[in-house]
Amino acid sequence: MDATIKNSWDLKEEIIRLRELEKVQGAAIKQHFNSPAAVFTTVYSLFPKGNHSGENKSNIFNQDFVSIISRFLIPLTLNKTLFKNSGFLVKALVGLVSQKASGYVNEEAVGTVWDKAKTLFSHFTKKGPVEKRYPYSM
The missing domain is CATH 4.10.220 (Light-harvesting Protein)
Structure with missing residues (x-):
């Protein structure tokens, strides 16, 4: 007043x-x-x-475990490896950008990538029947 x-x-x-x-x-x-x-x-x-249906990911309490871990792990990893000798401003910008990017990392996305990797490696390690591998076995 x-x-x-x-x-x-x-x-x-x-x-x-x-x-x-x-x-x-x-x-x-x-x-x-x-x-x-x-x-x-x-x-x-x-x-x-917000609603706790899983659609609203803006609140830290609505996120899954993988999303919460990625919020801390991505900036830490980038600043300790790729931007090791960078200055404060570059590390701060990397932190901000990676925080936004980690919003796209969740259990579903990690599960999809893991399934694709398993499928890819299963093609390389898949072995046929024993007779084809060792035709002259006793």
Whole structure:
């Protein structure tokens, strides 16, 4: 509320009102942080609430295990290998880009890649019947 201040009495009244408002808001903040459960509830309320059907992946609590691990593993791996001797800004940009890219990594995508790799390797390791491999065996 913006009060119009016309004289010194109005200014003093506004200062008193603001100090009382500060006390009330300070008590409310202390109430939010007076126990570990209250701290957890306050921090959890900062995250956006979405449907938990699996379609909304913007919230970290809605992601699967592979997505959460990839959010930390991809930037760490890139900064320790490819961008090892890079400066702070390059590493920060790599971190930001890889955080966005890790949103596409989930259990389904990893499972699909794993199945394709298994199929590819099974073609190389597939062996025929024993008679074809050892035609002169006893």
